[in-house]
Amino acid sequence: MAYTTSEHAAPLSDISALEDLLPRIRSVIQRPDSAFVPLHEPVFSGKEREYVTDCIETGWVSSVGSYVDRFEKELAEFLGVKRVIATVNGTAALHLCLAAEGISTGDEVLVPGLTFVATANAVSYTGAKPHFCETDAELPILCPRKLENYLDEIATIGEDGYCVNSITGNKIKAVVPMHCFGHPVDMDALNTVAGKFNITVIEDAAESLGSTYKGRQTGGLARMGAISFNGNKIITSGGGGAVATNDTELGDLLKHMSTTAKVSGENFFDHDMVGYNYRLPNINAALGCAQLEQLTSYIETKRQIAARYRAAFDGYNAAEFLPEPEHTRSNYWLCAIRFNDDTFLQDALRLTHESNIMTRPVWTLMPDLPMYGNCPSMKLDNARALSRRIMTLPSSVNLL
Numbered sequence: 088m089a090y091t092t093s094e095h096a097a098p099l100s101d102i103s104a105l106e107d108l109l110p111r112i113r114s115v116i117q118r119p120d121s122a123f124v125p126l127h128e129p130v131f132s133g134k135e136r137e138y139v140t141d142c143i144e145t146g147w148v149s150s151v152g153s154y155v156d157r158f159e160k161e162l163a164e165f166l167g168v169k170r171v172i173a174t175v176n177g178t179a180a181l182h183l184c185l186a187a188e189g190i191s192t193g194d195e196v197l198v199p200g201l202t203f204v205a206t207a208n209a210v211s212y213t214g215a216k217p218h219f220c221e222t223d224a225e226l227p228i229l230c231p232r233k234l235e236n237y238l239d240e241i242a243t244i245g246e247d248g249y250c251v252n253s254i255t256g257n258k259i260k261a262v263v264p265m266h267c268f269g270h271p272v273d274m275d276a277l278n279t280v281a282g283k284f285n286i287t288v289i290e291d292a293a294e295s296l297g298s299t300y301k302g303r304q305t306g307g308l309a310r311m312g313a314i315s316f317n318g319n320k321i322i323t324s325g326g327g328g329a330v331a332t333n334d335t336e337l338g339d340l341l342k343h344m345s346t347t348a349k350v351s352g353e354n355f356f357d358h359d360m361v362g363y364n365y366r367l368p369n370i371n372a373a374l375g376c377a378q379l380e381q382l383t384s385y386i387e388t389k390r391q392i393a394a395r396y397r398a399a400f401d402g403y404n405a406a407e408f409l410p411e412p413e414h415t416r417s418n419y420w421l422c423a424i425r426f427n428d429d430t431f432l433q434d435a436l437r438l439t440h441e442s443n444i445m446t447r448p449v450w451t452l453m454p455d456l457p458m459y460g461n462c463p464s465m466k467l468d469n470a471r472a473l474s475r476r477i478m479t480l481p482s483s484v485n486l487l
């Protein structure tokens with residue numbers, strides 16, 4: 088066995104259980120033992136080169152050009168929403184949603200305690216404070232039932248109709264569920280809780296493009312949804328993002344805010360509010376259009392990869408494959424396993440890395456980061472346990 092123990096690097100876990108880990112992963116990825124297997128890499132197998140070359144040859148690479156309109160239109164059709172606004176990245180998309188909703192200093196926004204830092208950062212950009220929410224026991228997604236019980240305890244409805252945190256006195260204006268690894272949050276339950284407390288729902292659908300909840304696309308299940316097209320997401324535009332909404336007036340405002348709030352008219356430089364330069368460049372939209380044409384087949388492939396991992400981990404006593412929630416069809420952006428206790432993760436990461444297989448833990452809990460240590464928070468027992476037990480697995484569409 089290629090595993091050495093010394094006093095300072097003693098295995099924390101039951102190594103005999105982990106001995107079985109690599110063969111199970113290898114049975115899915117089927118690459119030579121010497122090959123480096125990334126967690127997630129982009130695949131360009133369609134018209135990417137053609138569309139990007141078109142931008143370069145015509146000179147339309149930047150803030151104006153037909154691919155942006157086309158990307159927005161095709162994405163809106165795919166999602167089944169009225170409006171899509173393409174942005175420079177997913178974080179900007181989230182920020183734009185919150186800003187358009189009028190969220191600012193003195194407000195609080197409910198976000199998962201276990202998420203990528205961008206969800207909380209976008210809230211901070213507005214001047215508001217993130218307020219961290221607990222996950223499900225089994226899956227790293229927000230638990231609407233726990234949120235309702237919590238709000239019943241700490242929240243009241245003020246005279247102006249806003250939900251108020253009775254401990255801090257701040258308004259709780261929005262909740263941002265995040266569909267982790269493509270696994271959708273129970274949106275009917277969450278929308279009901281949010282309705283009861285008059286809180287706006289903004290989906291962080293950065294990871295879940297193409298995932299459905301009760302047959303409907305994530306990103307289109309609330310007032311607004313934010314999507315990411317970063318290089319590691321299910322499809323990429325190099326860098327990029329989008330906001331989806333069914334409210335056309337709000338869509339106009341979002342577009343206006345994302346394009347420096349420029350007013351069309353006789354004057355060249357009329358701007359009627361503090362806007363943002365968040366528009367997606369045309370050359371990125373071109374890449375996005377080509378990738379979008381392949382999204383449906385990518386999702387099929389991802390689901391096949393997931394089915395193989397699920398079978399490979401069937402009967403494994405140290406961990407379970409992370410399944411999709413009820414009533415949903417996940418895009419399985421990243422496949423993951425959940426160890427049965429806290430002792431396995433560090434050794435499992437080390438073993439896989441020693442074998443050239445890239446794996447990752449889930450994120451550090453937001454309140455454990457220095458800038459978010461003093462934010463209001465639910466008890467995060469589930470989120471903390473999951474953060475010590477979940478490991479993501481190589482999930483690129485070119486694995487099969």
Ligand SMILES: *Cc1c(COP(=O)(O)O)cnc(C)c1O
Nearest residue numbers: 176177178203205206293315317
């Ligand atoms: C990727 C991601 C974002 C941010 O998207 P960028 O395009 O990288 O800015 C936001 N939230 C979550 C959950 C993400 O995974």
